[in-house]
Amino acid sequence: MFDKTVPFNDLPILPPNKDLETKTILLKTIAASRALAQLNGAIRNLPNPTLFLDTIHLQEAKASSAIENIITTNDDLYQALIADKRFENPATKEVLLYKEALWLGFERMKSKPFISTNLCIELVQRIKGNTAGIRNFPGTNLSSPSGEVIYTPPTGEGVIWEKLTNWERFINEDDRFDPLIKMALMHYQFEAIHPFADGNGRTGRILLLLYLKQAGLLETPAIYLSEYIIQNKNDYYRHLREVTETDNWEGFILYMLEMVEKTANHGMKRLDQVTQLMEMTSEKIRTALPKVYSKDLVEIIFHLPYIKRQSLINAGFGTPKTVGNYLNALENEGFLTSKKVGKEKLYLNLALMDILENSSLE
Secondary structure, eight states, rough: OOOTTSSTTTTOOOOOOOOOHHHHHEEEEEHHHHHHHHHHHHHSSSSSSTTTTTHHHHHHHHHHHHTTOOOOOOOHHHHHHHSOOOOHHHHHHHHHHHHHHHHHHHHHHSSOOOOOOOHHHHHHHHHTTSSSOOOOSSSOEOOOSSOOEOOOOOOOOHHHHHHHHHHHHHHHHOOSSEEEEEEEOOOOHHHOOOSSSSSSHHHHHHHHHHHHHTTTTTSSSOHHHHHHHHHHHHHHHHHHHHHHOEEEEEEEEHHHHHHHHHHHHHHHHHHHHHHHHHHHHHHHHHOOOOOOOOHHHHHHHHHOOHHHOHHHTTTTTTOOOHHHHHHHHHHHSOEEEEEEEEEEEEOOOHHHHHHHHHOOOO
């Protein structure tokens, strides 16, 4: 019988010896796959499919970190990314490290397009900003806010490596399941193995995005899966526990499929909002400021909510004086709002920030 206070060295290997393709799961898999395919097609049809990636990945980093109670604001986050000023907010620093880890994962997948334990170690080291490796000491457990032990993961470096070897082989060699069902299985198993002293949750959520790319389900990883989890956090942890304690795989798989379907559908809605805003803004700038307007200029003010003079200089828009004139003209016409941060002047695309602030899955 499972005992939450004893290291779960008997964690079963993948795949589970259980029917994972019930009618309910298969129907939900179809709906989630369809939503992902529609989002994938919409992104592919954008004139510049990578335009919004920085913003999307920062939002994912912010939501995933919030699940671990690492809280920052959009304003602090985007200012910290753009401004030269040193930001001392530890939460903002951690979110930016998460975003770096996410990018690192996608870069590694270009040369080695498969998920591996070594990749996981690289990711957690970037997330934590240290040289962390696989846990090699006893005594690790997960506790509730009141201090009650709710789960004790496997212990012993050899045991953990053995579980990870099976996990890695399952991801890359076992093709018996629909990729989205497989995604749920690999996510549970990684969290149950809990291979690191810290950073397991954030690493596991990056792996979800990397897996969607590896499986060919989403070419450009433009989706905020963690947004669903943070809004349904109690259910997420309850379903993880129910797999461990009662072997209830169906509930967890359905939760993960719902997450994919809802976030993909919402991603479509948000993408549509931003592209419509960009088209409308483009036309207004063309009319109000014909000498300033260019397609590239509009794209750069939609790349991230905040920009500064150096952003335009680096993009080849001209001298400091020229780009300063552009930004002043855009501010005078109400397209941007300036804000002093330290000694710098940043320019905010307030309409874009409003979409990011007010867009909700509900």
